[in-house]
Each structure stands twice: as C-alpha cells, then as structure tokens.
Amino acid sequence: MDKVCETLQVLFEEPFWIGVFEKRQEGKLSVCKVTFGAEPKDYEVEKFVLSNYYNLRFGPTVEFKMKEKEKVNPKRRQREVKKQLKNATIGTKSQQAIKLGQEEVKLDRKIASKKRCEEEKAFQFALKQQKKNRVEK
Numbered sequence: 001m002d003k004v005c006e007t008l009q010v011l012f013e014e015p016f017w018i019g020v021f022e023k024r025q026e027g028k029l030s031v032c033k034v035t036f037g038a039e040p041k042d043y044e045v046e047k048f049v050l051s052n053y054y055n056l057r058f059g060p061t062v063e064f065k066m067k068e069k070e071k072v073n074p075k076r077r078q079r080e081v082k083k084q085l086k087n088a089t090i091g092t093k094s095q096q097a098i099k100l101g102q103e104e105v106k107l108d109r110k111i112a113s114k115k116r117c118e119e120e121k122a123f124q125f126a127l128k129q130q131k132k133n134r135v136e137k
Helices: 042-055 074-086 093-136
Strands: 004-013 016-025 028-037
Touching (some): 004 042
Antiparallel strands (some): 004 016, 016 028
C-alpha cells in the first residue's frame, strides 16, 4: 500500500506570509510555495486549500530518508530552545553594529563603575585609618 503524507506550514517570511506544501510519497519529497500576503486566518487557509489544492504546482521530487524521532526529555528540549534563542542574531548588519556598540558602552560603564567603587572603598578605609590614628594620639 502506498503511503502519502502531506503537510502545510504557514510561515512569516519578510514581508509576506507564505504557505509551504510538502508531499511525501515512497521516499520522495516535492514542495510547493504559496504567498498569502497578509496573515491568513484559519478559515481562509482552509478555503484556499479546498479550492486551489489541485491547481498547485509542486516542484521536482527529491529523494529523502525519514529520520526516526528520538525521544527527548521535554526539559532538555526546552533548554536547547532557550540556548538557540539566546544565540539568535539580530537581522541586519546595521542592527548588529548598533548592538555591538551598545555592548562596548555597557562594558566601559561596568569597568568605570567598578573602578569608582574601589576608589570609594579605598577612600572610606583611609578615613577610618585617620580617625583611628586621631583617637590613639
């Protein structure tokens, strides 16, 4: 018996919402991309699929092997997601440059603050020593 698996993913790809149709059959994969424009509602997607599915032009088929899903602990998966989100970069080069500048300013401010704090502690210690010497005399 021939097993066919079809999926639809609705994604935001700057500046439009797109739909990616995937058709898996006998170890082969074919894909079709559709542009929706504005964010489609569920009923709009359903109506589109029902009325236009047979008019879609799927691309050439590609061989693929289905990986068996490993059972991953949910907490581990959550940690991996947090790690990936932490390492995510900001989009444009100019935004990355701005972020780098902000981090440098933050580091400079932190160093200056630490230096000020140490100077304040040294000053307070010197005052205590002066008071101590006056009391002893």
